[in-house]
Amino acid sequence: MKYLKISVLLIIIITSFIIFMAPHNKYVDERINNNYPKLLDNQHIIVEISGRETVELIKKKKDFVIMMGFSPCPWCQNLMPYLNEVGKNEGLKQIYYLDILDMRNNINSLDRKYYNYLYDLCKEQGGLDLDNDRISAPTTFVIKNGNIVAYHLGTVDSHVFKDGHLPALNQEQINELKTILTRLFQKIK
Numbered sequence: 001m002k003y004l005k006i007s008v009l010l011i012i013i014i015t016s017f018i019i020f021m022a023p024h025n026k027y028v029d030e031r032i033n034n035n036y037p038k039l040l041d042n043q044h045i046i047v048e049i050s051g052r053e054t055v056e057l058i059k060k061k062k063d064f065v066i067m068m069g070f071s072p073c074p075w076c077q078n079l080m081p082y083l084n085e086v087g088k089n090e091g092l093k094q095i096y097y098l099d100i101l102d103m104r105n106n107i108n109s110l111d112r113k114y115y116n117y118l119y120d121l122c123k124e125q126g127g128l129d130l131d132n133d134r135i136s137a138p139t140t141f142v143i144k145n146g147n148i149v150a151y152h153l154g155t156v157d158s159h160v161f162k163d164g165h166l167p168a169l170n171q172e173q174i175n176e177l178k179t180i181l182t183r184l185f186q187k188i189k
Contacts, residue, residue: 032044035071047097051098054114057143061146065185066096068100125148
């Protein structure tokens with residue numbers, strides 16, 4: 001009976017440890033996959049975080065990659081699968097994703113103060129869409145020691161609206177995007 005109690009206790013401890021140490025929960029995985037249907041990888045490395053968590057990582061001078069965007073953005077939709085693929089190929093364990101739509105567009109958003117912090121950081125260190133004076137979607141940042149060391153706006157320059165919609169990336173554009181992301185992610189190493 002004593003061994004049974006110890007075994008049950010060990011199972012509880014191990015299960016709790018696995019749940020606690022998991023980088024993100026199933027809800028987040030499902031939400032990313034539901035919001036980004038072109039991301040077909042069920043073992044992707046994209047982890048959604050909040051504006052508050054993003055600012056905390058920066059203030060703690062952490063090294064990380066983050067894509068700021070939102071799911072209705074067609075460039076974000078086209079970028080997400082390649083962000084994941086290239087990130088995995090470059091050995092990244094996770095790429096953070098911050099949905100900036102409400103915090104950027106709604107001055108009454110509860111997260112507006114975090115957007116303002118990130119906006120000021122981008123204005124100082126790079127990453128702003130200067131034409132529109134805002135953080136553009138998508139923008140992928142490499143942050144080291146709390147500083148923006150590299151960033152990339154959008155997908156590729158030739159990926160533009162045609163006949164009222166944004167077409168899928170062609171193979172040449174995909175290759176160009178993968179090269180850009182590879183160079184970007186190498187700056188985190």
